[in-house]
Amino acid sequence: MDLKKQLKEGLLTQNPVLVQLLGMCSTLAITTSLFNGLGMGVAVTAILTCSNIVISLLRKVIPDKIRIAAYIVVIAGFVTIVDLLLQAYVQELAESLGVFIPLIVVNCIILGRAEAFASKNSVAASAVDGLCQGIGYTVVLVVMSVIREFLGCGTFGAGILNGGKGYVLLGSQYPASLIAQPVGGFLTLGILIALTQWLMRPAKKKEGSRDGLR
Amino acid sequence: MSEKKAPGARAAKPAPKQPVQLDPQYITRLTVTLLAICVVVALLLGVTNAITKPLIDEAKAEKARAAMMAVFPADEYVPVERELPKGISAWYTVRHGSTSVGWVLETTAAGSQGPITMMVGVDINGEVTGVSVISHSETSNIGTKVVDSQTVLDRLIGMSHADGEITLNAGTNRFDGVSGATYSSKGVVAGVNAALDAVAPDVGKW
Incomplete structure (x- = not known):
């Protein structure tokens, strides 16, 4: 178990969004404000870590033929629990994320990690993997949210900071609402992916191999 | 040649197609495992629902009332x-x-x-x-x-x-x-x- 390596993979070399391109739907749809991005990221990280732990615990009990069904039941259970908890304790977030909370069930990152990692590794390693991948997902969501909220609405942290009003950085005539729409999501994501690839390039050359890709 | 064989041997490793096992014991095991997982998950959901339902209902009623007061x-x-x-x-x-x-x-x-x-x-x-x-x-x-x-x-x-x-x-x-x-x-x-x-x-x- 190599914590540093797993964290680096989650954040950069195996980032679920920027490199594996998983969970695109929620990434594009909800990154319109920091509040949404952070909330979704934390919810997914919690569910991913919990489901990774449980699936890793059960990996020897679950027969191979029904593993996908079993994983989905476990994941759906956690998602519903988080959904109910959000509705009960953080109504604003539950409202603004809406249908995207139940849709975490079909978020490929979670089933992907269950199948690719948790079903083959120890409980501790799976927990760390869930956490690292979740953090990688959250960081991307937060970055995208901040960019899109600033360019699309001209605010920063609307819904959480400054007593829920956020900080207005641009006058109402400047924001390009295009960026806050799905089109802007694709544009932002594309630019971010290109930027990560560019950033990772020198590192690859130095290592002289593609070790990053297990 | 022997070197080239290695990848081939690896590819062959996933077992060739087997007829579907209809061993009743195996089927029972599948069913019981899945059933057990479902029961546990359902139980957890029931508990969560019991805890959160009053809070959710209250929040909804409060919201509806606030909206009525506003109009x-x-x-x-x-x-x-x-x-x-x-x-x-x-x-x-x-x-x-x-x-x-x-x-x-x-x-x-x-x-x-x-x-x-x-x-x-x-x-x-x-x-x-x-x-x-x-x-x-x-x-x-x-x-x-x-x-x-x-x-x-x-x-x-x-x-x-x-x-x-x-x-x-x-x-x-x-x-x-x-x-x-x-x-x-x-x-x-x-x-x-x-x-x-x-x-x-x-x-x-x-």
Whole structure:
């Protein structure tokens, strides 16, 4: 178990969004404000870590033929629990994320990690993997949210900071609402992916191999 | 050659196609495992639901009450006991002490991106006392210029069906929407029209 390596993979070399391109739907749809991005990221990280732990615990009990069904039941259970908890304790977030909370069930990152990692590794390693991948997902969501909220609405942290009003950085005539729409999501994501690839390039050359890709 | 064999040998490792195992013991194991997982998950969900349901219900009721207070402040809201017309999901009579002074209706109409649910207050003369949007999925910065803007929604106050249906940007009983957000404006107007239609038979009868 190599914590540093797993964290680096989650954040950069195996980032679920920027490199594996998983969970695109929620990434594009909800990154319109920091509040949404952070909330979704934390919810997914919690569910991913919990489901990774449980699936890793059960990996020897679950027969191979029904593993996908079993994983989905476990994941759906956690998602519903988080959904109910959000509705009960953080109504604003539950409202603004809406249908995207139940849709975490079909978020490929979670089933992907269950199948690719948790079903083959120890409980501790799976927990760390869930956490690292979740953090990688959250960081991307937060970055995208901040960019899109600033360019699309001209605010920063609307819904959480400054007593829920956020900080207005641009006058109402400047924001390009295009960026806050799905089109802007694709544009932002594309630019971010290109930027990560560019950033990772020198590192690859130095290592002289593609070790990053297990 | 032997080196080249290695990848081939690896590829062959996943077992060749086997006939489906119909060993009853194996089938039982599959069923029991899946059933056990489902039971445990269901149990956990039941517990969570039992804990959160009162809180969720309370929050919903509180929100509905706040929306009613916003469109028609009153002492008491009494549910109307009759079959609700299409598009109306809740209907209350508004009371000040023991006198009924109007109605509050929750209506849903199609917006641009999905349904818009709103609370509409109507007084005894059939005039709108207020409109408040409860939930919507309109586009941020376009449709929200209608549904999230109380200034725009407040322009509906005082409108009635005395001169026929309210129409968007046209006619004598005209509501000026927000340009660029025509479908969201249409949705709000449709919701208000539905509320006014529903109370029409009772207007001025008390």
